[in-house]
Amino acid sequence: MDQPVQLIGPDGTATAESRYRRDLPPETLVWLYENLVVTRDLDAEFVNLQRQGELALYASCRGQEAAQIGAAACLRKTDWLFPQFRELGVLMVRGIAPAQLAALWRGSWHGGLDFTSKCCAPVAIPIATNALHAVGAAMAAQRLGEDSLTVAFIGDGATSEGDSHEAMNMASVEKAPCVFYIQNNQWAISVPASRQYAAPTIAHRAIGYGMPGIRVDGNDILACYAVMAEAAERARAGDGPTLIEAVTYRMEPHTTSDDATRYRTAAELAEWSARDPITRYRRYLRDIGVLTERVEHRVEARSVRLRAELRDSVVGAPDPDVDELFDHVYAEITPELSAQRAQLRAELA
Ligand SMILES: Cc1ncc(C[n+]2csc(CCOP(=O)(O)OP(=O)(O)O)c2C)c(N)n1
Ligand SMILES: [Mg+2]
Structure with missing residues (x-):
């Protein structure tokens, strides 16, 4: 439980891990890469737009793209997602337009309409409340005899909220088709993860709830994909919830209103930069011959287009x-x- 599942090491080479290895087709491998790159670029654009006074606030997902995209990518479109507030990668996979998310961070009264048509709950700012919503929705699906599941995306800090405990306990008692996907990004604003739990890992909490708990390298997109795919299968088969701890890092400050230099060191940032999820995956794909220059150009072009569309949607929006x-x-x-x-x-x- 302590050692995170890892399929690609930080240097981009495949590890010896065999239980979770899946042979995804090249199109899927490239599609995952495309989502990583586009999410990172759009994330930077969101930060720029906030700096230029167009958005009230923004919470960057830089560093967590693999954890988010890997997890969301293996789900069905009818599986309900319950994001916290840092999940741009999840929303991108689900096909939610960046402009919708921009409406939320701009402070529009409607908080970015139309998430629900994509089976995605609106962003939850009150920490861990979405975990309860996810369990409620999972129990509804169970009673309706649907084979869909729900995923609660919460953070290491959120696991210290009573709502998380209530959600995980009830889900397990009810065998609700729900996955608790906890991105342990090492920080809850300025409070380090070491202040959130005295257990060896967050995954260990699953023991007390009577559900499987698994740690995954959150900067390894293929490992995140595989671990979530297995948890989703369990949920769909009626075997109940799973707790996944994705070990990752928040590269940017908590939000655009935060100054992270006041509580963390440059050395810590450098250490995590060396484990960057995109650099690692790019090396891996090049090594196995899946990532060609043509593909990289196409991805780059799409990213440029989406950034421009986001910018136009925000800058051109009426007061x-x-x-x-x-x-x-x-x-x-x-x-x-x-x-x-x-x-x-x-x-x-
Ligand atoms: C119920 C509640 N309490 C406090 C806050 C203030 N708050 C906003 S984000 C945050 C930390 C969240 O940390 P974590 O769950 O690790 O998510 P991360 O920001 O690292 O993605 C807190 C305490 C809040 N939004 N809601
Ligand atoms: Mg956190």
Whole structure:
């Protein structure tokens, strides 16, 4: 349980791990690569847009792309995803438009509509609440006799919330078709993972809940894919939930409002840079002859196009109507809010 499952080492060569080895076709291997690159580039664009005052805030997923894309890529489109707030990679695999996510970080009242049409719950800022939602949805699927499963994407910090405990315990008792996918990115804002658990690993918690717990190298996309695929099979077969701890690292500050230099060292960053998930996978694909220059150019071109589309969607968006601030707070507006709305309108006029 302590040693994370790893199929590709940091130098890009295949490890001796055999239990989780899967022979994915070259198209799938390339598709995974494409998602990694596009996610990283879009993530950088989100940060730029925030810096330019177009977004209120952004939480970068840089460093965690493999953990997110590997896990999301092996699921069916009807499996429900319950993201925390750092899951750009998951949303990209699910086909959610970056512009939808931008609406959320821009602070639109609707928080980026239409996630649910893709079987993806809206982003959950209140930590670990999404774990409960995932279990509830899994139990609903179970009762409806559907063969879909749900995935709760939570962080190392989220595992310290009571909601996580309630969710994992109930899921296991109910044998709910749910996977708890915990990205241990070593930090919860400025609190290190060492302050979140006294157990040897987060995966060990599964023992107490009576479900399988597995650690995976979260910077190894093929390992994340394989481990999630197995957990999904279990859930679909009616064998209940699995806890997966993906060991990874948050390369950027917590959000664009955070200064990570105040609590972590350059040496730590350098250590994790050397385990970069994209560099590693690119080396691997080149070594096995799957990644050609032509493919790399195509991926690059798509990435440039998507970045431009994201930028256009944000920069070209009309300023929101200030009335939106007051809509949807109550079914009928209160006299206090009505007075405030009148005051704001008058000031703007
Ligand atoms: C219930 C709740 N408490 C506190 C916060 C403030 N908060 C935002 S992110 C965060 C840390 C989350 O850490 P982790 O789960 O490891 O996710 P990461 O940010 O590392 O992806 C906290 C405490 C919150 N959003 N919700
Ligand atoms: Mg964390």
